[in-house]
Amino acid sequence: MFSQTDFSNDIEQLLVESAVRYLSDNYDFHNHYQNIKSGNPVNRDTWLTMADLGWLAVPCDEAYGGLSGSYSEMLSLLTVQAEYLVLEPMASQWLTAILIQELGDEQQKETFLPGIVNGSVRCALALYDEGYDYQTNHTLIANHGDGTATTKGVKSFVTDTQDLTHILLLASDLARGDATWLLLPADEPGLSVNHYAGADDRPMGNVQIEIPNLKLDTCLLDSGNSRECTQHIFNLAFAFNCADSLGCINKLLEATSQYLKDRNQFGQPLAEFQALQHKLADMYIAHQRATSMASMLTESLATSDRANHDYLLSLAHIQIHDAARFVAEAAVQLHGGIGVTEELNVGHFAKRLMCNAHRYGDRNFHLNRCNQKFTR
Amino acid sequence: MSLVLDERELAFQQEVREFLQHNLTEEILHESLATSGVFPDKELALAWQQKLAAKGWAAPLWPEQYGGINWTQKQKYIFEVESAKAGAPLTIPLGLKMVGPVIIKYGSEQQKQRFLPRILSGEDYWCQGYSEPGSGSDLASLKCKAELVDGHYLVNGSKIWTTHAHFANWIFCLVRTSKEKKPQQGISFLLIPMDTPGISVKPITSISGQHDLNEVFFEDVKVPQENLVGEPGQGWTYAKYLLELERGAGAASARLRANLIRVTRLCQQKSMNSTQDSYFESLYVNRLIELDAAITALEYTELRAQKHYENGCESGAESSLLKTEATEIEQQLARLAVELLGPEAMVLKREKLSDSHWPIPKFQDSYWAVPRYLNSLAASIYGGTNEIQRNLIARTILTRS
Numbered sequence A: 001m002f003s004q005t006d007f008s009n010d011i012e013q014l015l016v017e018s019a020v021r022y023l024s025d026n027y028d029f030h031n032h033y034q035n036i037k038s039g040n041p042v043n044r045d046t047w048l049t050m051a052d053l054g055w056l057a058v059p060c061d062e063a064y065g066g067l068s069g070s071y072s073e074m075l076s077l078l079t080v081q082a083e084y085l086v087l088e089p090m091a092s093q094w095l096t097a098i099l100i101q102e103l104g105d106e107q108q109k110e111t112f113l114p115g116i117v118n119g120s121v122r123c124a125l126a127l128y129d130e131g132y133d134y135q136t137n138h139t140l141i142a143n144h145g146d147g148t149a150t151t152k153g154v155k156s157f158v159t160d161t162q163d164l165t166h167i168l169l170l171a172s173d174l175a176r177g178d179a180t181w182l183l184l185p186a187d188e189p190g191l192s193v194n195h196y197a198g199a200d201d202r203p204m205g206n207v208q209i210e211i212p213n214l215k216l217d218t219c220l221l222d223s224g225n226s227r228e229c230t231q232h233i234f235n236l237a238f239a240f241n242c243a244d245s246l247g248c249i250n251k252l253l254e255a256t257s258q259y260l261k262d263r264n265q266f267g268q269p270l271a272e273f274q275a276l277q278h279k280l281a282d283m284y285i286a287h288q289r290a291t292s293m294a295s296m297l298t299e300s301l302a303t304s305d306r307a308n309h310d311y312l313l314s315l316a317h318i319q320i321h322d323a324a325r326f327v328a329e330a331a332v333q334l335h336g337g338i339g340v341t342e343e344l345n346v347g348h349f350a351k352r353l354m355c356n357a358h359r360y361g362d363r364n365f366h367l368n369r370c371n372q373k374f375t376r
Numbered sequence B: 001m002s003l004v005l006d007e008r009e010l011a012f013q014q015e016v017r018e019f020l021q022h023n024l025t026e027e028i029l030h031e032s033l034a035t036s037g038v039f040p041d042k043e044l045a046l047a048w049q050q051k052l053a054a055k056g057w058a059a060p061l062w063p064e065q066y067g068g069i070n071w072t073q074k075q076k077y078i079f080e081v082e083s084a085k086a087g088a089p090l091t092i093p094l095g096l097k098m099v100g101p102v103i104i105k106y107g108s109e110q111q112k113q114r115f116l117p118r119i120l121s122g123e124d125y126w127c128q129g130y131s132e133p134g135s136g137s138d139l140a141s142l143k144c145k146a147e148l149v150d151g152h153y154l155v156n157g158s159k160i161w162t163t164h165a166h167f168a169n170w171i172f173c174l175v176r177t178s179k180e181k182k183p184q185q186g187i188s189f190l191l192i193p194m195d196t197p198g199i200s201v202k203p204i205t206s207i208s209g210q211h212d213l214n215e216v217f218f219e220d221v222k223v224p225q226e227n228l229v230g231e232p233g234q235g236w237t238y239a240k241y242l243l244e245l246e247r248g249a250g251a252a253s254a255r256l257r258a259n260l261i262r263v264t265r266l267c268q269q270k271s272m273n274s275t276q277d278s279y280f281e282s283l284y285v286n287r288l289i290e291l292d293a294a295i296t297a298l299e300y301t302e303l304r305a306q307k308h309y310e311n312g313c314e315s316g317a318e319s320s321l322l323k324t325e326a327t328e329i330e331q332q333l334a335r336l337a338v339e340l341l342g343p344e345a346m347v348l349k350r351e352k353l354s355d356s357h358w359p360i361p362k363f364q365d366s367y368w369a370v371p372r373y374l375n376s377l378a379a380s381i382y383g384g385t386n387e388i389q390r391n392l393i394a395r396t397i398l399t400r401s
């Protein structure tokens, strides 16, 4: 058997172990289920605790109170939080922080990064118009040339929309014809969010933008190579999403093997039935495939050559989410009736995986991206 | 049996089509297409049952003298196929296809007079009390007990996964009336009114967010002795008869083909929206064809099974085979539908989405796909899990002389 976790260094190990400790003491399934049922899936106090524990600081530069953590640390922590079905939006905050660091000017960094570190800035990424093609963007900015612009569009399936202070908007600049990022206050007049819940209970929303005279100086993030950065942010989003899915797969395997030992039918534990042993073995094989892909993407992100990321991250998405679906369905099946109820965590992991498989591109999108490598 | 229809069968097919045309109103069809659960909603199913009953078609499995119809196997099949094609709702099988046939085969004359008309009319709504928390696949280990005390059975114990118990006014239960050597012995088949004091029902929410399932508790529930079906201690025989009916009856392939058409439509709609449509289609068309092949094979397996039954053969491995095939094709279809949805696959409960903020055209079919997928995961669990079906199939093959 492979060991469960492979840490790249001591800091990462400390971080992950403290996360496991905190989450297993404070974030059991029962609490999670109660939060969902109360209609407040994301808890403010938990969020601030996560800030206190330093989790939100991981990607931020030390100069702004951050930890200057590595991608490897981020991915490990994301895998752990998914194992507890955490809905507090760490990944969205991190992506925001990374984007601000890459594209923001000094003033913007000073304004926003400390707020991200201490949890007071809450930001969702409004990326997709429809479908997954972020390169054809219908949310437009028409620059008036006097420091203001008209901005108009609709963003759908925006993730993590609860308690927002800001919205990070991906738009197209009419004049430049290029991807442009705007960091808008959530209460900006002309901005409205229609909230709904994802199948995994994640707060989601569609964002409508109709701002005739937007002052660009504070909100426009364009102090870097925006095209390259956009691509990088999406690749990171894919990677973070994969790490989250790996956490769900870990837990489904663990829960199912435990259940086979605990549940008796025909006077013996289910674990005695060879048909089920083989299914469990197949789950393990799929799980290992996903784990290996996660190692691959961790290593790929650590190497600086961003040109290869598109292909490799799409491979990871496809492999991890194929494994995810197999493991999720097998876990439900091996639990029998209890597996299809909301009262057990298994179904929640299965739905989270279903959503992750469609959040940042689906199988078709990622196949297509890989395909381009051959047809170009 | 074959798919080729003779003149009389063609005339019958025409009659069924006309019936559907006149009775399957826009409203019923709409509700029917929205159904994503294991069963249709109570109201929808009963509305449809009433239309069928008015024509005398509500209970094709029953003999004429009890309000059934004297259809040939072929006619039953034609009826199922046409209903599925047209998108008609299913009726709730709990009364019409489950307890009804058991009462007809094993019940007393008095029970037949009392219960059958009320099933037909929809006055009585039944649920099935077999499974227990400790007894799922190993049903024979069930513990819910009924002791005979002063001409009454006193029932104590609990049942779980009881579909639609919250709607039902009757439950048919397997209860232990005596302790014997083999667990299958000493089980009896008891009919219990749900409003009897001592019964309580606790809802169970499914991962699709729907409430179909329940837990039912019995605490010193007094049931008249006359509510026992057949002989005491023979409940296992009756239960097996019913389980086989549950697994193998009807024309699942026709329902699957109707679903295939919906998924194909979804694929076409998505291709039109896609920026790389030829690529998109080429990815999926082959998978649709593969599913069509599987459904076609199942269709002919069903026809062969009908012939097998007509020849008076017992249903054994055949019903297990049909159940396994039908449910696994259903799951593949549901999976493919979700895969086609793109980001819409992340949304399960749509009531909060107001039209004005929904930039993507609202396809009925995409509404249906996510809960349908989640509910389809249960199909390889209920009615005896597919692992258990495979055990039965293997046993049959290996013990064949």
Ligand SMILES: Cc1cc2nc3c(=O)[nH]c(=O)nc-3n(C[C@H](O)[C@H](O)[C@H](O)COP(=O)(O)OP(=O)(O)OC[C@H]3O[C@@H](n4cnc5c(N)ncnc54)[C@H](O)[C@@H]3O)c2cc1C
Pocket (backbone or CB within 6 Å): A263, A265, A266, A270, A273, A275, A276, A333, A334, A335, A336, A337, A338, A340, B038, B127, B128, B129, B130, B131, B133, B135, B136, B137, B138, B160, B161, B162, B163, B164, B213, B378, B381, B382, B383, B384, B385, B386, B387, B388, B391
């Ligand atoms: C949607 C739904 C509706 C239902 N409706 C009803 C209803 O109306 N009335 C009713 O009485 N019941 C109903 N059931 C219950 C259903 O019949 C049981 O869930 C089923 O028999 C399985 O039992 P279990 O859930 O206890 O799973 P278990 O028996 O605990 O099985 C768990 C897993 O172990 C496997 N397993 C068990 N034994 C073996 C073996 N010997 N060899 C190989 N694998 C094995 C199973 O296949 C399964 O994968 C319903 C269930 C569902 C999901």
